[in-house]
Every structure is written in C-alpha cells, then in structure tokens.
Amino acid sequence: MLSWLRKTRNRQALADDSGELFDENFQRRLESLVIASRRAYRGRARAERRSKKSGSGIEFADHRVYTPGDDFRYLDWNVYRRTGRLLVRLFEEEEDLSVYILLDTSQSMGSDNARKLNYAKRVAAALAYVALAHLDRVSILTFSDRMQHRLPPTRGKNRVFKVFDFLRPIDSSGPTDLAASLKTFAAQNKRRGVAILISDLYDPAGFDAGINTLRYARFEPCVIQTFDADAARPDLHGDAMLVDTETGEERMVTVTPQLLDRYERAHVAYRHEIGRFCAEKQVSYFDMPIHVPVEDAVLSLLRRGAFLI
Amino acid sequence: MELTGLGATQLLTVLGIASAIAVVLYLLRLRRRRVFVPFVRLWDTVLSEQKSTRLFSKLKRWLSLLVALCIIALLSFALGDPRFAGAHQDGRTMVVLMDTSASMQATDVAPSRLHAAIKQVQRLIRRLGPADRMLIARFDAAATPLSPLTGDVAVLERALRGLNASDVPANLAGGVHLALNVLSETSRPEIVIASDGQLQHAHSVRERIKRSKVRVSWIRVGSKSENLGITSFGVRRYPLDKSQVEALIEIWNPTAKERSVEITLFGDGKPIDVQTLQVRPGERLRRFFGDLSGIDRTLEARLRAADRGNDHLAVDNRAYATLSQRRRARVxxxxxxxxxxxxxxxLDEYLDxxxxxxxxxxxxxxxxxxxxxxxxxxxxxxxxxxxxxxxxxxxxxxxxxxxxxxxxxxxxxxxxxxxxxxxxxxxxxxxxxxxxxxxxxxxxxxxxxxxxxxxxxxxxxxxxxxxxxxxxxxxxxxxxxxxxxxxxxxxxxxxxxxxxxxxxxEDSSDDRSSLRTGETWRIPVSAEATRAKLVPPRGDSRFVPVQRGHAVHVGTQTGIYSLRTKRDHAVFAANLGDSAESDIRPVETLRVDGMRAGAVSSGRPGLRKEIWLYLVFAALCILIVEWFTYHRRHTV
Missing domain, CATH: 3.40.50.880 (Class I glutamine amidotransferase (GATase) domain)
Known part of the structure; x- marks a missing residue:
C-alpha cells in the first residue's frame, strides 16, 4: 500500500512538472547550476571561464573520480597512496568548445504521458544553459529514425529562452534509428565538439552503431540514458498482449511476479550493457532515472566530469 | 435421486445459460488486453524462458474454465434441491401430540410431567432419520400445531420451547383428528402421544386410524399417584334468604390410602371456615357448608394435605365460585x-x-x-x-x-x-x-x-x-x-x-357459580358492546369479542376472572372440575378408541438429507482453492 501511495505521489509530482516545463523555479535552479559548475576553459572565442580537457593541457586544474575507460596516465598515484582513492588529474586546455545536444524524440520517449521526453527536455535545457553561461557554442538537435529539428549553434546566456522556445513544442513521433540519425548528424556538422546524446536507447537495431558513429566522426560523445523506474517494473498482472509503441510488435505474456522480477533484472542488465560498452569505448555514460529531480541529476552529472572533459 | 426444487428441464436451461455466459466470459478473457510498452524486445529475453511453460499455461487455462463450469454445475444442481429417491418413501411421518392438560402439571417427575415429556420428545427428535418428518402439536381441550411438518431439528426443538401445561382437561379426540388430517396419504404415518395417559377417550377415530393405517405410539410419563383434589365446588344463595349462602364441595382421594385433608373457605378473600376431613381411599367426599354469611361476591376453597402424604398436583387444590349480585326488585x-x-x-326481603x-x-x-x-x-x-x-x-x-x-x-x-x-x-x-x-x-x-x-x-x-x-x-x-x-x-x-x-x-348466567376451563364461555354483557376487556387470574389482560350480547372466550386458567365493558363489570370463576385430571395414577396401557398405543417406531439416523447444502459447500471450497491459487499466481 505504501509503495503504491509513493508511486502515485511520484507520478502526480511528475505530472505537475509537465504543466510548464521551464517555469521560473526551473530557471532559478539553472542559475544555481551555473554557479556550481566551476569549470573554466578557453575557446577560440573569448570565454569567461576555462574548460578542461585531460591529457592535452599543461596546467593542473583539478581532480575527478576515476571512471572505467579513463587513461591510466592521468591517475594521481600520490593521492592514491595517501587516501586510497583513484583520482584522475585534470589539466587546463584552452579550446573553443561546441556542444551538440542530441535529443531522442522517438515514440518510446513519449510513452506514459511523455514523462520521459519532458524529463529529457529539461535535462537538455539545463545542460544548454550551463554551456551558454560559459559562452560555449550550443546547438540542439532532435531525432527519431532521422534528424528532425535543429536549433542552430548559438552562444550567450541570454539565448537560453530561445532554447526553451525550441524545446517546448517538440513532441515524440516515429521509431528510433540511432545509427541513421547520428550518421546524418555527423555528416551535417563538421565542427567537432561534445555530442551529448539524451535518449532511452531503445533502438531495435542496437545502441552501439549510433555511438560509434559519433566516435568515428571524432566527436566526444556523452551518453545520457533516461529511463522510467516504473517502466522497469510495470504494474501488470495476468494475461496481456504487449505492443511496442514504436514498431507495433506484439508479444503475448502471462505476467506473474516472477516474470516481473526477471524483466526488472533484464532492464538493469540492458543498462549495464550500455555502461560497459561506453566504458570500453571511453565514452561518458550516465543513466538518469526520471524520478530524480533534474537539477540534482545534472549537478551530479557535472560533478562526475560529464561532458566537460 | 429426485429433484424437489427446479425441474430437470429448468435446471438444464439454467445450466446451459450459465455455462454459455461462463464460456463467453472465458473467451473474452482469452482476448488479452493490449498494453503498450516502450521497448518490447526487452521482454524477449524474459519470454524465451517462459516458452517452455506455455503448454502448461494452456492447460491451466482449460483447467480454469473447467473449474468455472464445475462451480456452475454444482450451483445449478443445488437449485434442483436433489434428494435421495428413498427419502420420502421410507421416511416416517410423525405427529407428536404433546399433552398439555392439567394433569401434566403433576410434580411426581421433577420438575413436572410435561417437562419429562418434552425431554423424551427432544430425544426422539434427535433420533430422526434423514427422511423422517415430524409435526409437533399440543392438545388439551383443543389441539394446536406448534411446528410445520419438517425434518429440521432446530425448528422442532424451537417448537417445544416455552411449552406450558394449562388448567384444562385433555381432549384426545381433537388431537387425533388433527394428526389424522396431517397424516393423510403420507408415508409410514405415526401418531406419537406424549402424555401421562389421563385422557378423555377419543371416540369415533378407530375407523379413520385403521383406514389410514396410522401407527399410534405412546411416550409415557408419570410415576406416582399421590394426589387429593377438589372435583366439585358450588355455591348458591338461599332462595328465600339471599343474605346467606351454602356451598357444596366434593373432595376426591384417588390414592390407595386414607388421607386427612384441611379445607379452608375464603369469602371475598377472607377465611371464613376451616375443616379437617378424613377421606377414605377412592372416596368422593361431599360436604355442605351451610348458613355462610357475610359473602358478597367470591368464594374460594383451598385444600391442603393435613397428613404427611404428598399431593403432586396443585391445580385441583383450589376451587372458586362467584355469587350472583343481590338486587332489590320492585314488583x-x-x-x-x-x-x-x-x-x-x-318471604323475600329484597322485594319492594x-x-x-x-x-x-x-x-x-x-x-x-x-x-x-x-x-x-x-x-x-x-x-x-x-x-x-x-x-x-x-x-x-x-x-x-x-x-x-x-x-x-x-x-x-x-x-x-x-x-x-x-x-x-x-x-x-x-x-x-x-x-x-x-x-x-x-x-x-x-x-x-x-x-x-x-x-x-x-x-x-x-x-x-x-x-x-x-x-x-x-x-x-x-x-x-x-x-x-x-x-x-x-x-x-x-x-x-x-x-x-x-x-x-336477573340474568340466567348468574345461576352458575363457576365455569369449567376448556369450554367456550359466553358471558352476558350489554348488547351495545363490541368487545370486552378480560382480566384472567394470571397473565395480561386481553380483549375478547362480543357476539350477540355475550363475550366469548375459551378459558384455560382456573381462578377469578374480571370482564369489563363500557357499561358492565362482571366477575366470574372458573374451575378445572374434572376428576379425570385429578386422577394422576400412572396408566399401564393407553388405548385410543379401544386401540392399544404401542412403542415409538425406530428411525434410521443419518446425515442431513438436503444435498444442496453439500453442493453449495463444494462450490465454495472450489472457489476458495481457485482464489488462493490465483493470488499465489499458480493459475494465472
């Protein structure tokens, strides 16, 4: 009963959030994010702060927690000896940074009252605001089985409203085809930079081809997988016909608690598989359950290095 | 097996309709509800493990339909109220006549003969066979059924609760006629008379009993015969001197010993005379009490054993009488x-x-x-x-x-x-x-x-x-x-x-100093009255109907009654006045119109004969198992 109440309350909170995506409260919280993201970098144009890129700079800037896939050469062995913690040294590098935010707007993102898509929009807006606040060049692109909408590269904190206006009307439609979409993206954008992929990665063809496309095109991919914890253990029982929202494929199931347990484990395994792949390919990967508040998720993301590597 | 509820055709109709509804619902259930999921391929890994149990799942679905049809069949069959074929043919049909006459108040069997009879009848009820049916009726001056003809033990036992003996003589004929009417064309008919045997013989029932082939049985109660009773009590004013009265009392000693009794007379509630008398065995001693004066309305005689002997019946120890109201007549x-x-x-000082x-x-x-x-x-x-x-x-x-x-x-x-x-x-x-x-x-x-x-x-x-x-x-x-x-x-x-x-x-009714219980009384009242309020000696007052200037009532209590209308107020007395009831000697043989009553026939104990209860219980059990397995996810 308690869990049911909790679920209901969470859903209600999320439903309330979907009323106005980018209200004043959200904007205030974005401001605090900017203050919290104390990273400075310098680009081709004059930036207010400097960004960091490990391995290529000469001036030590900071440490961050080691994540699988980091270059062993940047491990700070002195700190490890003193504290027993594995930290990677970060060096300042002067650079002009282009940030591409690739937002998945396929049908699967819009399921369950578009909760996942709304959450992804907010994450995209937050990241865009942080980047704009640091005078980075920000571009937002949406895709499903092909590239859909595009916000041209823009810069400056005051352009954030343009970002909001771009994101607000975007709706979910179409199936997911990461490889095809990102191939188009790579071909259309010659200026390399950070490519932040926000998606549930529910691609029947697999997630790896799309990410590899970004890697091969020399973008610095950062994968953010949004998922609904409730969808990981749906409220189902008895006989049902499962229909894929994107492909229309059907599966007959008789749902039992044991089956739900197995499905939950399969869901976790799928996320771990993505994480493992990204680690192997030195791609930053973050999984974001949508019940975590956006600003907390983004702040955590920034503190873990995120795309500001 | 035979159906006593819905007929076979009706049952088949009900079963067919209910089964059809169940099958339709089952087919609807097979049409699974569609649930949209964001990424169905995630389910594939899970479902691949489930494929191995698909055959079993199909079997479970069929089993589920079978269970539903089983429940429907059981409930439909229950609607038919099935009975075993021999239930009606072989079962006894008994009418138990409970004697509630005055002699059943005798206390020679503690607490009374009536209670002893009730206990024996309760034992008889508990020994009823699965096909036996019984009706319980009481009889004293009239016969009254207390229960329907049923095999339900609870109903029969409830009928015996609160049964009390009245102050009236027994009239077995009424009870036997009632029983014969109930038992006409029933299987193994039997009349069971629970009585001490002090009954007015039922005449003209012998032929009916023989024709109906009814067995007559007797549950005997009573063990001792010690009793003294007033069997007659009358009082009148002297015709030529109405200020004085004389009373006649008859005392009966039905025992085999000479007894000493003390008779006390009460005039208007006050003692006016006491005498001790010796009554020989079997003697009916008559004694006049003459020149009694100072009595206006009521006279009561009380009898008490003056020796050390017992007197097991109290109802005949008191007798009551009323005197006509003296009125001055103008001539x-x-x-x-x-x-x-x-x-x-x-000669009459009350004449002007x-x-x-x-x-x-x-x-x-x-x-x-x-x-x-x-x-x-x-x-x-x-x-x-x-x-x-x-x-x-x-x-x-x-x-x-x-x-x-x-x-x-x-x-x-x-x-x-x-x-x-x-x-x-x-x-x-x-x-x-x-x-x-x-x-x-x-x-x-x-x-x-x-x-x-x-x-x-x-x-x-x-x-x-x-x-x-x-x-x-x-x-x-x-x-x-x-x-x-x-x-x-x-x-x-x-x-x-x-x-x-x-x-x-004066009215002729005043000639009688007392009435007899068990008879229909017609008490004159004013012609305008439509009903009269009767206050009996014991219990609550009640209204009795008035027909042609007479209040009509069947009295069952001895004592002084009061009857009141808007204009009249009458007081009258009622006595048992039946020596047969005072004779409480145990009877060895009970004869009904010359036919000897035998022992109660034996039944075959068994389970309840209502099968529908077991059918409903079985359906309930299946439902519980189904519910339990459903919630344990064994059947879904």
Whole structure:
C-alpha cells in the first residue's frame, strides 16, 4: 500500500512538472547550476571561464573520480597512496568548445504521458544553459529514425529562452534509428565538439552503431540514458498482449511476479550493457532515472566530469 | 435421486445459460488486453524462458474454465434441491401430540410431567432419520400445531420451547383428528402421544386410524399417584334468604390410602371456615357448608394435605365460585287480594311490593307509572295490552272481571279438569328447586301457546305454565287459579313465584357459580358492546369479542376472572372440575378408541438429507482453492 501511495505521489509530482516545463523555479535552479559548475576553459572565442580537457593541457586544474575507460596516465598515484582513492588529474586546455545536444524524440520517449521526453527536455535545457553561461557554442538537435529539428549553434546566456522556445513544442513521433540519425548528424556538422546524446536507447537495431558513429566522426560523445523506474517494473498482472509503441510488435505474456522480477533484472542488465560498452569505448555514460529531480541529476552529472572533459 | 426444487428441464436451461455466459466470459478473457510498452524486445529475453511453460499455461487455462463450469454445475444442481429417491418413501411421518392438560402439571417427575415429556420428545427428535418428518402439536381441550411438518431439528426443538401445561382437561379426540388430517396419504404415518395417559377417550377415530393405517405410539410419563383434589365446588344463595349462602364441595382421594385433608373457605378473600376431613381411599367426599354469611361476591376453597402424604398436583387444590349480585326488585301486584300471593311475596326481603286493584291499573299505565317497577303481577286479571315491563299472569281466564277484549293477549280454547304436571322442563330456571309432579289442580284454562311460547309445564294438551313474550316483553303465565289447587300449600309455590321474578330481573348466567376451563364461555354483557376487556387470574389482560350480547372466550386458567365493558363489570370463576385430571395414577396401557398405543417406531439416523447444502459447500471450497491459487499466481 505504501509503495503504491509513493508511486502515485511520484507520478502526480511528475505530472505537475509537465504543466510548464521551464517555469521560473526551473530557471532559478539553472542559475544555481551555473554557479556550481566551476569549470573554466578557453575557446577560440573569448570565454569567461576555462574548460578542461585531460591529457592535452599543461596546467593542473583539478581532480575527478576515476571512471572505467579513463587513461591510466592521468591517475594521481600520490593521492592514491595517501587516501586510497583513484583520482584522475585534470589539466587546463584552452579550446573553443561546441556542444551538440542530441535529443531522442522517438515514440518510446513519449510513452506514459511523455514523462520521459519532458524529463529529457529539461535535462537538455539545463545542460544548454550551463554551456551558454560559459559562452560555449550550443546547438540542439532532435531525432527519431532521422534528424528532425535543429536549433542552430548559438552562444550567450541570454539565448537560453530561445532554447526553451525550441524545446517546448517538440513532441515524440516515429521509431528510433540511432545509427541513421547520428550518421546524418555527423555528416551535417563538421565542427567537432561534445555530442551529448539524451535518449532511452531503445533502438531495435542496437545502441552501439549510433555511438560509434559519433566516435568515428571524432566527436566526444556523452551518453545520457533516461529511463522510467516504473517502466522497469510495470504494474501488470495476468494475461496481456504487449505492443511496442514504436514498431507495433506484439508479444503475448502471462505476467506473474516472477516474470516481473526477471524483466526488472533484464532492464538493469540492458543498462549495464550500455555502461560497459561506453566504458570500453571511453565514452561518458550516465543513466538518469526520471524520478530524480533534474537539477540534482545534472549537478551530479557535472560533478562526475560529464561532458566537460 | 429426485429433484424437489427446479425441474430437470429448468435446471438444464439454467445450466446451459450459465455455462454459455461462463464460456463467453472465458473467451473474452482469452482476448488479452493490449498494453503498450516502450521497448518490447526487452521482454524477449524474459519470454524465451517462459516458452517452455506455455503448454502448461494452456492447460491451466482449460483447467480454469473447467473449474468455472464445475462451480456452475454444482450451483445449478443445488437449485434442483436433489434428494435421495428413498427419502420420502421410507421416511416416517410423525405427529407428536404433546399433552398439555392439567394433569401434566403433576410434580411426581421433577420438575413436572410435561417437562419429562418434552425431554423424551427432544430425544426422539434427535433420533430422526434423514427422511423422517415430524409435526409437533399440543392438545388439551383443543389441539394446536406448534411446528410445520419438517425434518429440521432446530425448528422442532424451537417448537417445544416455552411449552406450558394449562388448567384444562385433555381432549384426545381433537388431537387425533388433527394428526389424522396431517397424516393423510403420507408415508409410514405415526401418531406419537406424549402424555401421562389421563385422557378423555377419543371416540369415533378407530375407523379413520385403521383406514389410514396410522401407527399410534405412546411416550409415557408419570410415576406416582399421590394426589387429593377438589372435583366439585358450588355455591348458591338461599332462595328465600339471599343474605346467606351454602356451598357444596366434593373432595376426591384417588390414592390407595386414607388421607386427612384441611379445607379452608375464603369469602371475598377472607377465611371464613376451616375443616379437617378424613377421606377414605377412592372416596368422593361431599360436604355442605351451610348458613355462610357475610359473602358478597367470591368464594374460594383451598385444600391442603393435613397428613404427611404428598399431593403432586396443585391445580385441583383450589376451587372458586362467584355469587350472583343481590338486587332489590320492585314488583307491582295487580290483584283484588290474594293472601297466598301476598304471603309468598313477603318471604323475600329484597322485594319492594306495591299492590293496586285492577281498576287503578289503566290510570297508572296512562301516567307512565310502570317505569318504577321491574315486574308486574296480574292476578285473575288481564290488561288490554301487555305492559311495558315483564309480567306474570296468574289465571288469565275469561271468567275474570276484565272485559273480553283483554283476551287478545291469550287465546283460550276451553277448560281442563284435574290437570297435573305430566311434562316439566326441570332445567328451566323457573322450576329450580321445585317438585310439581304431585300438585293437585281443580281446573285450568286451555291456553293456546303463541308462536315462540315455551310450555314449561303442563298436562297432555293443556299448558299449565307458559313462558314467552307479549309485545316484546317477557311474560310467564300460570293457566290455573292457585286457590283452586294445593300449590300454595307447598314449598314449591313461593319458590316458583320468586324464581319467576328472578327470571325476569336477573340474568340466567348468574345461576352458575363457576365455569369449567376448556369450554367456550359466553358471558352476558350489554348488547351495545363490541368487545370486552378480560382480566384472567394470571397473565395480561386481553380483549375478547362480543357476539350477540355475550363475550366469548375459551378459558384455560382456573381462578377469578374480571370482564369489563363500557357499561358492565362482571366477575366470574372458573374451575378445572374434572376428576379425570385429578386422577394422576400412572396408566399401564393407553388405548385410543379401544386401540392399544404401542412403542415409538425406530428411525434410521443419518446425515442431513438436503444435498444442496453439500453442493453449495463444494462450490465454495472450489472457489476458495481457485482464489488462493490465483493470488499465489499458480493459475494465472
């Protein structure tokens, strides 16, 4: 009963959030994010702060927690000896940074009252605001089985409203085809930079081809997988016909608690598989359950290095 | 197996419809609901493990349908109320007649014979076979069913609760007739009489019992016979001195020992006399209590054993009587002078007599002076028209001095010489306590009785005393001159005269000092009343119906009753007055119209015969198992 109440309350909170995506409260919280993201970098144009890129700079800037896939050469062995913690040294590098935010707007993102898509929009807006606040060049692109909408590269904190206006009307439609979409993206954008992929990665063809496309095109991919914890253990029982929202494929199931347990484990395994792949390919990967508040998720993301590597 | 509820066709219809609905619902259930999921391929890994159990799942679905159809079949079959085929043919059909008469109050079996009978009947109920049916009825003066004809133990036991014995004699005939009506055309019919055997024999039932092939059984109660009882109690005012009364009491000792009893008389609730009497074995001792004075309304006799012997029946130890209300009667005597008449009227101090000559009567009648009188006596004279009051005509003859036109009230054919009372209606209230058969009469008029007239006494063809109505007023006529007979020289004359006046003034019901329980009482009340409030000796008062000026009630209690309407208030007494009930000696053999009652037949104990209960229970069990396995996810 308690869990049911909790679920209901969470859903209600999320439903309330979907009323106005980018209200004043959200904007205030974005401001605090900017203050919290104390990273400075310098680009081709004059930036207010400097960004960091490990391995290529000469001036030590900071440490961050080691994540699988980091270059062993940047491990700070002195700190490890003193504290027993594995930290990677970060060096300042002067650079002009282009940030591409690739937002998945396929049908699967819009399921369950578009909760996942709304959450992804907010994450995209937050990241865009942080980047704009640091005078980075920000571009937002949406895709499903092909590239859909595009916000041209823009810069400056005051352009954030343009970002909001771009994101607000975007709706979910179409199936997911990461490889095809990102191939188009790579071909259309010659200026390399950070490519932040926000998606549930529910691609029947697999997630790896799309990410590899970004890697091969020399973008610095950062994968953010949004998922609904409730969808990981749906409220189902008895006989049902499962229909894929994107492909229309059907599966007959008789749902039992044991089956739900197995499905939950399969869901976790799928996320771990993505994480493992990204680690192997030195791609930053973050999984974001949508019940975590956006600003907390983004702040955590920034503190873990995120795309500001 | 046979169906006693819905018929086979109806059951098949119900079963078919319900099964069809279940199958349709099942098919609808097979059409799975569609649930949209964001990425169905994630389910594939999970479902691949489930494929191996798909065959079992299909089997479970069929099993689920089968369970539903089973439940429907069980419930449908229950609607038919199936019984085993032999249930009705082989079962006994019993009518238990519980004797609730007065003798069942005897305490020789603690706490009473009735309770002992109830216990035995309860044992009989618990031994009923699965196909047996029983009806319980009580009988005393009348028979009353207490339960329906059923095999339900709870219903039968409930019928026995609160059963009490009444103060009335038993009339077995009523109970047997009730039982025979119930048992007509039933299987193995049996009448079980739970009684001490002190019953009025049921006549004219032998043929019916034989024809119906009904078995008559007897549950015997009672062990001792020690009892003393008042079997008769009467009281009356002296006819010539109504201030004093005399009482007659009869005491019966049905035991084999001589007993000493103490009799106490209570007048209006106060003790007025106590006597100790010796009563021999089997003796009915009658004792007069004369010259009792100071009693206005009620008299009660109480009996108590004065020796160390027991007296197991209390209801016959008390007897009650009421006295008629003394009332002063105003009498108008229209006479030229009759010494015998005047002397007789002087004997009753409660008579206010006024005497006038026949010549003064017309004036008095004109002045409406008759309203002051209760009775008018015409001696050797007949008025032109009947008075507006009850009248006694002495010698209404044409030779009297009245003119001939007066004889429209009576028609006289001639005269009879030396008539005598050959025919007498001795129970008529006018003739109480009189002996007239040897009265010598010189001559009498041959009065022709009018329609509605009643000849109370007379010779062949010559009425001597006629009672009837003239102009809607009661009248009595003596068709002879008392001075030409030896009647005035006899004690019967003043009694006859005073009885006639009492007949006019008082109601006949007052003649009875007590009523008998178990009979239908008709108590006179004012004609306008539609109902009367009866206050019995014990228990709450109740309203009883009034029919033709009489309150009607069947009394079941001994004691003093009070009956009240808007205008009247009557008090009367009721006694058991039946020596058969006082005789509580145990009876060895009970005979019903000469037929010997045997022992109760034995039944076959078994389970309840209502199968539908088990069917519903089975359906419930299947539902519980289904529910349990559903929630444990064994069947989904």
């Amino acid at each position: 108008l005597a229209v006479t030229e002078g009759n010494l015998y008449l005047q002397a007789a009227l002087l 007599v006024e005497e006038i000559a026949p010549a003064d009567y017309p004036n008095l009648e004109k002045q409406d002076g008759l309203k002051r009188f209760d009775v008018v006596l015409f001696d050797n004279w007949v008025p032109r028209s009947a008075p507006s009051r009850p009248a006694l005509y002495l010698n209404p003859s044409p030779s009297s001095k009245s003119d001939a036109s007066a004889f429209r009230l009576f028609s006289v054919r001639g005269e009879t010489v030396d008539p005598y009372f050959a025919k007498l209606k001795s129970k008529h209230p006018i003739l109480r306590w009189t002996a007239l058969r040897d009265v010598n009469i010189a001559r009498a008029h041959q009065v022709v009785p009018e329609p509605g007239d009643d000849v109370i006494g007379g010779d062949q063809g010559t009425p001597l005393i006629v009672s009837g109505e003239r102009d809607s007023q009661p009248m009595v006529a003596f068709t002879f001159d008392i001075r030409q007979s030896d009647l005035p020289l006899r004690v019967a004359w003043p009694l006859l005269l005073l009885n006639t006046i009492d007949f006019f003034v």
